[in-house]
Amino acid sequence: MLVTVMKLSLILITLAMLGFIYRLIKGPTIPDRIVALDAIGINLIAMIAILSMLFKTNAFLDVILLLGILSFIGTTAFSKFLEKGEIIENDRDR
Amino acid sequence: MTVIVELVIILFLLFGVFLTLAAAFGVIRLPDVYTRNHAASKSATLGVMSILLACFLYFYLIEGHFSSRVLLGIAFIFITAPVGGHLISRAAYNAGVKLWDKSVRDDLKNKK
């Protein structure tokens, strides 16, 4: 029962990810694409949580934290680049 | 006892997956960046939170392994999700992305 539901939810999350990928490719503006990328990163976290339940191992749980950090840094870097044209500002007297 | 625990886990999982699907649907359907961001942030907060909670309950109650990393992951997502959403929408506004045609008001236009 539990295994069936886990497999079903993996399939459904993949479907949701396909929707985000559609927005990532189509998206009329660049911020649209960043929103889609951010959501894909968050969904990967959910996917790995379900996978680690399915495999009955807690070896993947580090990956959850790591992916969260990476997707946050990616979003921050993209939006700073979009706003100012550079990611790390050299002059801080704003 | 095990049946009840499994039922609770299944409930959390299905709720999270439903929210994720609704978020994907909203990201496809809604008209501009700002409204899409609302839909995406919903998936980030409650959807992933309930899936991670199901993962935590599974490892704690069935495998008997208290995994504090999952709880840390939930807290981390809670802290970073609003910051990311705010940064994206501010970058979009400053880059000149227009609001949807049917938006009712725009107070930020009068700021400068």
Next chain:
Amino acid sequence: MAFQILLNFFLAFLWMFLQVSINSKTFIIGYLIGLILIYGMRRFFKTELYVRRVFAIIYLTLLFFKELIMANIDVLKVILKPKLDIQPGIFALPTELKSDWEITLLANLITLTPGTLVIDVSDDQKILYVHAIDVPDVQDAINGIKESFEKAIMEVSR
């Protein structure tokens, strides 16, 4: 406030040493007894009891989860409605909060509840610009945020 917490810890450790049992159960009992003592002597402190602030933080967390679930249901309704008749818009939210971390907390809480999203803060930190997915009545939305979140944050920080 920090002094009271330190005093409470000191009393708990004192209780532990008096009982000659160094474990967490004795520590919790000692902490509670110290709390009762501090409550009894609350008139001798210049600042008020820190327990009230702890309750305010707990209340803020509960309020936030309630708002989170309600707002999720609202956004879900908007998305799944067959006809797309929403009225999105950016409204200005005047805030009475002063210090930096209060405004950060308020902005984070507003952004975490789906349906509202802080886009910018004015330079004098008096106005938050909030994008909402459906604002039929602006005054209603402003009052909703001011009544719930701002009040609760003021309870914590005052």
